[in-house]
Every structure is written in C-alpha cells, then in structure tokens.
Amino acid sequence: MKNTGFVRDVHLAIEQVEREAWFDMYAAAPAAIVQRTNIAFRRLGTAIGLADRGTPIAEFNRVLGLGIDEPASEDELERAIAWMKEHAVPSHALQLAPTARPEGLPQSLEARGYRRTGNGWAKYYRDASPAEGHPIPTALEVKLVRPEDAAHFGQVVQAGFGLPAAVADWQSALVGRPKWNVYAAYDGGVPVACGAMFIDGGWAWLGVDATLAEYRGRGAQNALIERRIADGIAAGVSGFTAETGQPSEGEERKNKSYGNYHRAGFTRLYVRPNYVLPQA
Numbered sequence: 001m002k003n004t005g006f007v008r009d010v011h012l013a014i015e016q017v018e019r020e021a022w023f024d025m026y027a028a029a030p031a032a033i034v035q036r037t038n039i040a041f042r043r044l045g046t047a048i049g050l051a052d053r054g055t056p057i058a059e060f061n062r063v064l065g066l067g068i069d070e071p072a073s074e075d076e077l078e079r080a081i082a083w084m085k086e087h088a089v090p091s092h093a094l095q096l097a098p099t100a101r102p103e104g105l106p107q108s109l110e111a112r113g114y115r116r117t118g119n120g121w122a123k124y125y126r127d128a129s130p131a132e133g134h135p136i137p138t139a140l141e142v143k144l145v146r147p148e149d150a151a152h153f154g155q156v157v158q159a160g161f162g163l164p165a166a167v168a169d170w171q172s173a174l175v176g177r178p179k180w181n182v183y184a185a186y187d188g189g190v191p192v193a194c195g196a197m198f199i200d201g202g203w204a205w206l207g208v209d210a211t212l213a214e215y216r217g218r219g220a221q222n223a224l225i226e227r228r229i230a231d232g233i234a235a236g237v238s239g240f241t242a243e244t245g246q247p248s249e250g251e252e253r254k255n256k257s258y259g260n261y262h263r264a265g266f267t268r269l270y271v272r273p274n275y276v277l278p279q280a
Contacts, residue, residue, distance in 0.1 A: 160210025
C-alpha cells in the first residue's frame with residue numbers, strides 16, 4: 001500500500017465486504033430460528049444493525065459500517081441507536097473504524113452515553129499473492145462443505161465457540177448460499193474445525209473460524225486460511241480481509257487467531273473500537 005488514496009480505498013473495501021457478509025449471514029437465518037431467538041437485522045443508512053438476543057455477545061449485537069461510505073448524520077446516528085435499543089441486547093456495540101466520518105463521531109457517541117470498551121478488533125488486509133504453506137502441514141483434511149453435509153459446519157461453529165444450540169442450524173444455512181464458500185477440517189470423517197469465505201465485489205471476507213477444543217493446536221486454522229486464500233485467488237479475488245480481537249499489549253503471541261492471520265501474510269491495518277453503554 002504505497003499511497004494514501006490506495007490505503008483509503010482498502011479501508012473502505014474491507015469494511016464494506018465485512019458489512020455485507022454479516023448482513024447476508026443474518027438474511028440466511030431460517031425463519032423458525034428468527035422467531036425463536038428474536039434475530040433482527042436492518043440497513044441503517046449505509047450502516048447495518050445486527051441483533052440476536054439469543055446470543056448476547058457483541059459480535060451478534062452491533063452496528064457495523066457507520067460513517068464509512070459517507071459521513072453519518074445525527075439523524076442516522078439517532079436511528080441506529082434507537083433500533084439497537086429496541087432489538088439488541090443492552091450490551092450491544094457500535095463499532096467505529098478510524099476512517100468513519102465525521103471526525104467527531106466518537107464524541108457524538110460519548111455524548112449519548114456510549115463509552116469505548118475493551119481492546120477493540122484488529123482488522124486485517126492481505127493482497128491476492130499466493131499463500132506460503134505452513135512449515136508443519138496438518139494431518140487434518142480441509143474440504144469445501146457440501147449441502148448434504150451442511151450440519152457439519154453448523155455443529156462445529158456452535159460447539160467451537162460455545163454458542164446457543166440454535167446457532168448450529170443458522171450457520172448450516174450458509175452452506176451452498178451464493179457468495180459463500182464454507183469449509184471444514186476433518187479428522188477422518190469427523191468435522192473438527194471450520195471457516196467461511198464471503199466474496200463480494202472482488203473482495204473476500206474470512207471469518208467464522210472455529211475449532212473444537214480437543215483439536216486446537218493441530219494446524220486446522222492455518223490450513224483453512226490457506227485453502228480459502230487459494231480458492232479466493234482462483235475466483236478472481238483482489239484482496240482479503242479478516243478480523244480478530246485485539247490482544248493486550250505484549251500478549252499478541254498468546255492469541256492463536258492473531259498469530260494465524262499474521263503467519264498467512266495478513267497485515268493489521270487498524271484497530272476498530274467498540275462503543276458500549278455501561279451496564280448498571
């Protein structure tokens with residue numbers, strides 16, 4: 001990334017493809033699960049609101065893309081907050097990329113009671129150069145999940161992250177869906193890890209990286225990342241993005257996901273903070 005204009009374009013592209021991936025993920029939720037767990041999603045100007053009271057964590061209850069495509073107006077901000085308060089858990093987050101406009105957006109959130117909380121999310125970028133194989137190949141086999149095996153993916157997502165049972169059927173619905181490539185790593189015929197790739201506008205978002213506890217440390221995620229990069233390049237992708245939680249200073253090497261993406265040639269471009277309403 002050699003010039004300011006290119007960096008700005010990359011920042012916009014990686015925020016947009018992540019936004020569209022999550023919006024489409026919510027659109028994929030089966031009607032029965034939506035009704036049972038109060039899943040909701042909506043475009044809020046150029047941002048999106050995501051809500052799932054059945055999964056009360058920030059990843060599933062947040063505003064994404066605020067002020068990215070164009071400056072967020074006070075009205076857009078008010079509508080986003082009102083929608084989240086109505087549909088999401090009280091601990092929902094508004095995420096602001098460093099390029100979000102107007103520049104005073106963080107202060108506008110703070111004036112409404114939101115506070116920057118935690119370390120935020122590390123946002124990564126990678127170009128479309130081939131990935132180097134890990135020096136110690138895994139014995140696990142990575143496969144593109146077929147529709148008849150969709151439950152393999154959902155089960156690993158649910159168990160690997162320790163999420164509510166309904167998440168398994170929801171995530172299984174991504175298999176075979178347009179723009180999605182969904183993968184699992186197998187030990188024999190047993191699915192033990194997974195990852196997904198969403199492609200839109202020549203960009204790929206990598207996410208939903210989960211590994212069953214007893215299979216961690218066996219190279220599954222390195223192999224899943226390499227496979228998605230290779231398949232994305234074959235599909236004409238020009239750039240990749242992913243995100244992980246930002247470790248505390250000095251703790252980076254202890255965070256497996258953080259290390260996996262750096263090892264695969266991704267560069268951390270910035271940290272995107274979470275703004276949350278303090279809970280009594």
